[in-house]
Amino acid sequence: MFSRKKILVVEDNPLNRGLLCQILASDYDVLEAENGQEALDILKQYKEGISLILLDIVMPVMDGYTFLSIMKADPAYSSIPVIVTTQNDGESDEVAALSHGASDFVAKPYRPQIILHRVASIINLRETAAMVNLIQYDRLTGVYSKEFFYQQVKDILLRNPDKQYDIICSDIENFKLINDVFGVPTGDRLLKGVAEMYKQRVDGRGICGRMTSDKFACLLERRFDYTDEIFKEANEQVNGVLEVRNIVMKWGVYYIEDRTLSVEQMCDRALLAARSIKGQYGKYFAPYDDTLRNRLLKEQAITDIMESALAKEQFQIYLQPKYRIEDEKLVGAEALVRWIHPEWGFQSPAEFIPLFEKNGFITKLDQYVWDKTCAAIREWEDEGLAPISVSVNVSRADIYNADLADILIRIVQKHNLSPTHLHLEITESAYTENPTQIIDTVRKLRDLGFIIEMDDFGSGYSSLNMLNEMPIDILKLDMKFIQSETAKQNSRGILQFIIALARWLHLSVVAEGVETQEQFDRLKEIGCDYVQGYYFAKPMPCHEFKKLLAKEGDAGENSVMDAMKYTAKAAE
């Protein structure tokens, strides 16, 4: 329950005091003092916890005027309003009371309704005034507070229906780090500097406010196109504030088109735009557009349903066959995930995989894929089809999971398979991120019998030395890399060199994304081992792959041996 407002009644006469207390008791908590001195003692105790003072003038020990002079001189109490109780016998007392700082007076005999109304309106007035002062400006930086900024923007837009305005918001990259490393006072100085920069630049042409910690916003009349140059300059100005340099600000611009949006939404949009270039070097500002918003909305929608989609088995395994170049035989496959949503239809992995990597859901999805893949292999073996190994993706987040090895072993054991049935594809860039830890984890997996494929080889920056130390069996060449290599005559040497390097390291090479006869010929010519790509087969649902396996596996002893060799060779 809210505590009631406190009123201090200062009056020496017990009858008058008692009567006042009776009048006020229904709406307030009433404190009583018999003279000015007692009242000061109570003030010391409650300070601004007292909403109003009702003060008699003629009192023993310390009279009302003395009390008023003392309390009005003390900033701790001076804002507490005082109503003086007078005798209604001439103006002099009232004038004297007001000149000593009293807010108002009430006369004896008391008129309860008048007293209650006067008290309520004076308390209300003072609280409103205090609130306006408190919230109009941001305490630290002196620019408008968020709420007040919103209000002001709204007013300006309403008053100027014909003018065009933009909302510009900014965000300091890694501001929390600045606070953490250099201390909050330094962070505060930076924020004041940012506010100062805003004030100077906006001066007279708009208004600015502080949204949250390091986020500021301004409303500007549209006068010119925004360029990186303007924002770069502003950024440099901010960098002049501290000894700490390299402070990066990202700016987002929302061109106000739709005035039915709330100002809060407009600012959100500008901030979204700013966030979209987070971490991008040399990019200072981004304008908001609906694509950005739609993307975020889609992301949110996906996030909302991903768990249930997994539970409802909306995710399906597609398999893309891998062929040996030498004799063009089917030797394996890569398991890819497809999402077929009952309403949205086919969802592009390019859309949901990066999102799942970002929000961590990828680890669940990966485990689901591993399990479904093993179940499929088990089914083929049970039906007497050619033994085959399938590669699955192991995401960066999986590798940091301490239980990864246990999870994988549990899955293959559940389906009564050996680890060699699963090839684990780990992207090259994951290795370069945290080499020691990742190499340890992957070595452990390899020791358990899993075949390790380094995915997207050429996308990361492995040194030859690192490559030699990495626990891998197969290099998987990036599709884009191969496409550009075969196109450029002069660069063919590089591709050849990679194959030679793989030989030297006793690694097999799989080229993925092979789409043309030309590419295939070239890969064959330089001695690449395996290919995967549209030129041979698209990713296909499990049942189709099974048919393919049955057909090509039926080719006889040879193809079974080939498949085994793929596995065995890789396991060498």
Place this chain on the structure above:
Amino acid sequence: MSQFRTIFEAYGGDYQATMARFVNKEDMYLKFLDMLFQDDNMQKLGEALEAGNMKSAFEAAHTLKGVVGNMGLAPLFTSVCTILEPLRAGEERSDYQEMYEVIKDEFQKADDLRVQLKKGE
């Protein structure tokens, strides 16, 4: 209840205006009325006048006026007002004692009122 009002109005008080101050509770009025007779300002006024201390006399009368006004004791209130203004002005007068006697009479009448009101309950 209505007897309270009759007695109070017969005394010369404004029943409605006065009782509003006491949340329209007659028993509360009586409680405060009792306090009036414990108040020492009447006594202080008499003593100050006797001693010729105008300032103390004024203060006592001033307080008395407020209290009596709050109690809605109109005749007593008028008598206090009569003495208050010359006291405030610091006038040297010979008739203060007479004025005080009038106040005392009125004070007694107020006390009688108290007795009546209590009986009437």
